[in-house]
Amino acid sequence: MKITVFFTYGYSLKTWYDSGTIERELEIYKKINEKYQVNFTFVTYGNEEDLKYDTNIKNSEVVPIYSLIKYNKNSVLRYLNSFKIPYKIRMITRNSDILHQHQLLGSWIPIICKLFSNKPLLIRTGYDMYQFSLQEKKNYIIKFLYKFLTNISLFICDIYTVTSNSDRNLFKSSEKVRLRPNWVYQSGSESLVGRFENRILSVGRLADQKNYEYLINEFSNTKGEIVLDIYGSGERFEYLNNLAKESNVDLNIHKNVKHDDLLNIYKKYKFFISTSLFEGNPKTILEAMSLGCVVLASNIPNHSEIIINENNGYLFEMKENNLLTLYSKIKNQDEKLNNISENAKKDILDSNSLELLTEKIYSDYTDLIK
Structure with a gap:
């Protein structure tokens, strides 16, 4: 089985490394690879520098977007250029069995890939971006875009995972939504003594x-x-x-x-x-x-x-x-x-x-x- 995993828009292996989370973020894919022999291709928003990071996942591949298209310092132009990505990686997605979006932000790219390749799409969400935008009192345009992205993602994807019951209750009418909470390593036996x-x-x-x-x-x-x-x-x-x-x-x-x-x-x-x-x-x-x-x-x-x-x-x-x-x-x-x-x-x-x-x-x- 071959899975193409799309990083959160704007994130790269370097981003994860700099934040100290690279091992944790990759661990779930590593375990799936080890237990079920699933092969992963990671589409990141980095450049050639991402290729120096070892995922420690057997038969995995890293495809940095900005080794394929030019990085634009202007955020609007960079967003518009992102619509070129599905074309640039078309051979990768055609040879994949499943497309997997790591977080909602950036989901428009695998959505387009799905429309071209007819591959099944899983979209994972760690939190509801639209609900967060309401809490953070973002401007109307941002709230509208997050709501639109959520709705179109839910409409087109095949499975949409959320991490909490609160988020699942937002989509009660959809059979696509599945609860997949965040994972942690198995707890140790440490007591409170000496803390x-x-x-x-x-x-x-x-x-x-x-x-x-x-x-x-x-x-x-x-x-x-x-x-x-x-x-x-x-x-x-x-x-x-x-x-x-x-x-x-x-x-x-x-x-x-x-x-x-x-x-x-x-x-x-x-x-x-x-x-x-x-x-x-x-x-x-x-x-x-x-x-x-x-x-x-x-x-x-x-x-x-x-x-x-x-x-x-x-x-x-x-x-x-x-x-x-x-x-x-x-x-x-x-x-x-x-x-x-x-x-x-x-x-x-x-x-x-x-x-x-x-x-x-x-x-x-x-x-x-x-």
């Missing part, structure tokens, strides 16, 4: 969506008692550091690290906190739970799908003093925290293991070529 007692971990982009302002404000005047460690990068770096100083908070913002290193970092912390305003199927929470962290998360729909309050984690309303009060109440409840940690590891293993998602995605592939 940081007074350091709290959070992971994610330094963006408004993550609501780190609320996190810092909740822990005002705790300097010398509690340390907040955030792993992520973004435009709010300076603002958040200044806010922490004004609020008398010990805050360390760490740059992105390799995914393998991040997994080891989770194991050092007893508590993980997410204050996000909205999410898809958050990998950071799944990873934190799978590695035994006690997760405190904002009570939003996509968090409450994962966390059963006081069973495998904690949910809190984002009101003044709610988070700090909750943390102060539970931080010394060792027996209960141990139970929550164990429940979290078991629940994530049952629902989000790499092995389980490997089987489900392969079943999608086989359904497409029956």
Whole structure:
């Protein structure tokens, strides 16, 4: 079986490498290749430099778009040029059994390829772009384009996967939609013993969506008692550091690290906190739970799908003093925290293991070529 995987528009192997996620992003394809001997061709938005990265996937091929067409610095012209891509890779798609779009953005390219080659198309979505655009108050044109892209993708593709029940409920009438949550590595047996007692971990982009302002404000005047460690990068770096100083908070913002290193970092912390305003199927929470962290998360729909309050984690309303009060109440409840940690590891293993998602995605592939 030959699958052509289209990267998210604008992303390349170099993008993944620079963000420290290249091994994780490729891992699901590696497992499918090893278990079912499926061969992959990766169509990326890089140049010849992408060819130097080893996917570690047997018989895989990398096709960087900007080794075939000229990269244009103007984003509008670059978008218009993207309509040349299906023609440039026509022989690759004709020799493929299935076309697979890695994320919704960029789906117009495999859609055109499908229309020319009549190959089945699977479109994976990690979150609903249109719903996110509403939350982020994007301008009308952007919202319209995301809605149009979602609708045409759903109409033309053969399988459309989402990572959360909240997203699946947006498309109740479509039989094409399948739930395929994000995966995590099998959880270890690490206990809470020996983990940081007074350091709290959070992971994610330094963006408004993550609501780190609320996190810092909740822990005002705790300097010398509690340390907040955030792993992520973004435009709010300076603002958040200044806010922490004004609020008398010990805050360390760490740059992105390799995914393998991040997994080891989770194991050092007893508590993980997410204050996000909205999410898809958050990998950071799944990873934190799978590695035994006690997760405190904002009570939003996509968090409450994962966390059963006081069973495998904690949910809190984002009101003044709610988070700090909750943390102060539970931080010394060792027996209960141990139970929550164990429940979290078991629940994530049952629902989000790499092995389980490997089987489900392969079943999608086989359904497409029956």
